[in-house]
Amino acid sequence: MESVSIGKSVSEQHELLVHKDVSSTELTKAYIARIHSVDPDLQAYLTVLEDKALAQAAEIDRKIAQNEVLGALEGIPMALKDNMCTEGVRTSCASKMLESFIPPYNATVTDRLQAAGTILLGKVNMDEFAMGSSTENSYFANTRNPWDLERVPGGSSGGAAVAVAADEASFSLGSDTGGSIRQPAAFCGVVGMKPTYGAVSRLGLIAFASSLDQIGPFTKTVRDNALVLNAIAGYDPLDSTSVANEKPDYTKFLVNNVKGLRIGIPREYYGEGIDPEVAKGIQAGIQTLIDLGAEVSECSLPHTEYAIPAYYLIATAEASSNLARYDGVRYGYRAEAEDVLGMFKQTRAEGFGPEVKRRIMLGTYALSSGYYDAYYLKAQKVRTLIKRDFDQAFEKFDVLLSPTAPTTAFKFGEKSADPLTMYLSDITTVPINLAGIPAISIPAGFIKGMPIGMQLMGKAFDEGTLYRVAYTFEQNTHYHTLKPSLSGEVLACGSR
């Protein structure tokens, strides 16, 4: 029963718990067993919290035994990307720099999920400091794509996507600065939402690029996604960029109906670099929505081609400043040296990986006196134009639709040797972060056994409409029900 229940959605597991068909402890044990079984190959987890998780589960089971009303996420085991602070539990950002960093505080999302009664199974792998699109930049391990172990899971939230795709967690949280939730969700065939900037508190999220970072859920279904967002979204007075809007119940938008909904197809998202097979797959998805009554037409986001350079200037500029604090003085890795300047240099030379250093250098350069106007300031102007593109498009459309990523998951090493190629693969995701709007990636088919993702983009704080379209698509397709045939392979590998 347990091995079956880990494959179920959050809402199904909730029913099982409520009806005492399964206990939270059984569920948690089943996930831990699953992690023991498949994670040696997948390497999604950096830290597994067996004892803590079981203690939390026992607590929930006591409540269930007393027939207390169970919250939607109570007793549900989940995982957090290792850049969200967890009190007393190492939070490494997949970096040597923070290899031994144990925060004395929780991120707001950690607190909120704890308050919702979820079970924290562990912390999952990522690109170092969330910089990357394949999780290959982790200091600790290469996380593998459960659909093909030769391929990357995407990134930077690769571990969080894999944990859900391979049933190593019921859901997980990732962070998305330029596509880091949506692209791995697409590569791994799960649902991934990047909410509106300001919808979810960033307090305790270790910053990469403060004006772009946003936390969001990975789930198996759209309903689950709405349930998790319900738990984590909402104003936080301790994050000055968090927005004091009234938070809706996102599950209210889960209706199987897109009749009359206006969907725009931005032609710039189907340009050079988009795998024709992916485009074809998305085309089929669009047809499904048309058949369901959506009004679909082409539109233009004319400044899209400038999004990548603008993004890589703004994100790296902010990163160069955000990562300055890792100097060996107060916490984290410290190298020995003759004097304080030497310690700074040596600590950072040894503590950061090559991609992080590359971005710090790019960002430092972009902010340097004499270059600021040409790079950082110009990029900010482009950002304004990209926002305006979206504003204008949303005058005519309720949502915009595109492939989440130009290709399906690529092989290890395929792009890591050429950072620029890697950067260019973010073309369909970074404009959304620059504009601060929400976007979701949902499973939309397969090419040669690898999942493809459909991205839906919405107006600021209109996650609801995205959930409505995503839910309708999901209810009328079967992609989300397919699972990687992992256990067989793993058994064949003899790791059990």
Add this chain to the structure above:
Amino acid sequence: MVVANQYEMVCGLEVHVELQTKTKIFCGCTTEFGSEQNTHVCPVCLGMPGALPVLNREVVNFAIKAGLALDCEIAEFSKFDRKNYFYPDLSKNYQTSQFDLPICGKGGLEIEIDGEKKWIGITRAHMEEDAGKLVHSGETISTSNESSVDYNRAGVPLLEIVSEPDMRSIPEVLDYLEKLVQILEYTEVSDCRLEQGSVRFDVNVSLRPFGTDTLGIRTETKNLNSFSSVRRCMEYEVARQAQVLNEGENVVQETRTWDEGQGITLTLRSKEEAHDYRYFPEPDLPPLVIDKEWVERIRKTLPKLPAARRARFQTLGLSAYDAAVITQAKAMADFFDEALTYYTDAKTLANWVMGDVTRLLNTNQCSVLDSPISAHQLAELLELINKGTLSGKIAKSVLEEMYSTSKDASMIVKEKGLAQISDEGALLGIIDDVLAANPQSVEDYRAGKDKAIGFLVGQIMKATKGQANPGLVNQLLKEKL
């Protein structure tokens, strides 16, 4: 060194003042001074991963208040920026400050040198966070085997006030600083405790031949923490630059540091080595929008500023000098004003406040804020003199008694029987006794030696332990004689 009398000095100042809010600028830690190292810290002011700043609105209130008191424009739209540089006392390795859009724009204040008034412009004032403090095992960071960092001060709010290069002499600079600190104290935005480092000065100095308009090449000497250091540093720097110019060389544009022990300035870094701070807008804080209502709300809390108070005290009969002394510190001016509500002779009151009261406070190293004699009590004492109950001389000893016991003057007078004897009958008896005992003096007086009366008065005062009403004694004595 050569005296620089052929050059005109041009000076502008940057003053960093700690705002005396209860908590830090971006977190809830206390700003209290003098606690054990690293006890007033949290993830925010320690720059821990994932920590985020939240702007303390009280800091904005104080900055607006200081800005209004310094006649500055208050910006409707301002923002925070990051100033990036690596130093161990800077927990994030960037300082959250304000770069191109500060909260306070143009303003200024009036100084006065030998009766000549002059307006010194203020370019801007902006909010920023203070850094922590390095504690070295040796003299400096480079000569120490070990250094530790105390982050208690990290995140304490600062207002940096930048003046125009309007000052032309050291007395002008010192008067500007005095007036500035006075205004900051009056508005209670800072306690201005220089000895605790709550005010720090950067001095920009250049020289040019008298009669020229173009500015000379300047140096900036950073981090001075007392008026006397500012004065000595400027004396040194003016002489040094004059010597450089006299030798036909150019002054090097650079940042210098003041060596208090040696009394000299030294090169800290040249223009080429100047930091590139890579300022950019702080993404963790939204821009600060201050509407007119907010400004007006703060304006209503502004106290009367020193200049206005000086003028008012002068209309009450005080000399310019006395008015300046009384308004030097806000607490003293407040004390004076309070006493004035009970006792209206401003001139007499000023004499007592500046004289005996100040002397007692100074001797006991006591602030007027903690004075054991209240303004009301002082006024009562002076009233007793007016009514003839006390002589001025006895009043002084009563004041001392008041200082040590905090008792009211009337109570001391009663307890010690110090009231003046103004009863004619009682005095006539004593006068008769004294005249009988001193026939020679009586004869001298009657023979035209006026001086003799002084001796007789003295004897009467002695017999009454000084309590006889001197005016009445004189009158009665003359009648008798």
